[in-house]
Amino acid sequence: MKRFMSCILGTVILCAVANLPAHADQLLPGQVDFGGFSPPKGGGQFVEVNVPTALINLASQIVAKDEPEVAKVLDGLKLVKVNVIGLDDENRPEMAKRAQKIREDLTGEGWTRVVVVQEKEQDVSVYLKMDDKGAVQGVTAVVIDGKDDAVFANVVGNIKPEQLAMIGEKFNIKPLERLKIHEGQHEHQHQDNADADDKPKEKSSQ
């Protein structure tokens, strides 16, 4: 009996130990780990929104009757994560470096850059992750908006880049609302991108 109890106890502890790091490190397909962000010390803006599946489902049910098309888009989502960090002299170079690293990582992990906008001090990149069958797994946007703020957004699920603004509108996430990508623009950029072998291009748009 004693041996049986210790066996059970051992199994439970092993399962718990084995499960902990797996749970912490497991990312959904299409999910990006931007790492942790800290509020700027100068008192600038810092916004972090992380909408889990349960809340997305709730939002979907709320709009299901009046806006079935929006509900359909929301049903395909698993996670919405947005980080907005106000830029000051102290963190601006660090954020620019970080944005660059995230872009490189995304390219290395098989994400396709579908939108690139680099004009004046604005630098917008939108990436798309698709599975083998061509279904969208996630969209990621990395934005350095002039001298004001840096935005890192990741929407996991079946979504088109031009629907990002709508997601921002529905969840009242202002930085996503600003990302208005038009369908034509997306396709055009997608083509450019395929031709240019993923090389960043200067493009004035919006």
Added chain:
Amino acid sequence: MTTIQRAYHPLAASCAAPSASCPVEAPTIEKAPGVVSPWVYVRWVCLITLFLMLCLPAVAVVGVASYFYLSSSTTVLRDAVMDSVPGRWHKQFGINVGEMTIDLARFGVSFTHLNPDAKEALKCLDHGDVAIYEFEDAKLSPDYALVLKTADKSMQRRGFERIVGVVEGKDFVAVYAPRDQHGKDITCCVAVLSDRNLVVVSARGNTGPMLEFAEKQLHTKELTSSHQHWWR
């Protein structure tokens, strides 16, 4: 003759046998097989009544005291924020309203002419607690990065994850929800640090009435906006 059931008789213990103090022998009761003596029931009823009489005041005291004690999640969040902001805090207000109180409030409110929206909103809530604290020291200059980090760590240990974190100027807001939120109930814990005040709130609601309420609000909004359009 069947066994004599002395134990069930009130005189059985003291007068088991005739003696100088109790010359009368306890009457013997014959018990039919399978029949429980009514004294058993009497004894149990007395015991239960006594137990209830002793417990009711204790339950009442615990019940009243529970209004002033925050739920464990709220306490953890409050402690995390306070630990990362050195200084003295003074509690200004705190209340914890459980399901029973909310049910009673719903029942009471159903007889009043309260705004229907308020009644509907009350239906959404299952449990809620809120506390307000004031920073007593002269200057409050928290390191928000540390506040977020400490609160995240403490809440993660309880299975919560941060769904919103906002820092803007002197205002700080953090909203936490259980990592695995399933079923009909939805829970969240909120900490707001603004100026010299800290507000911690925890609430659990039912998504069913919440959806109904949200739908109604959406329709009302739409009707109002279409009405405004018509006027314009």
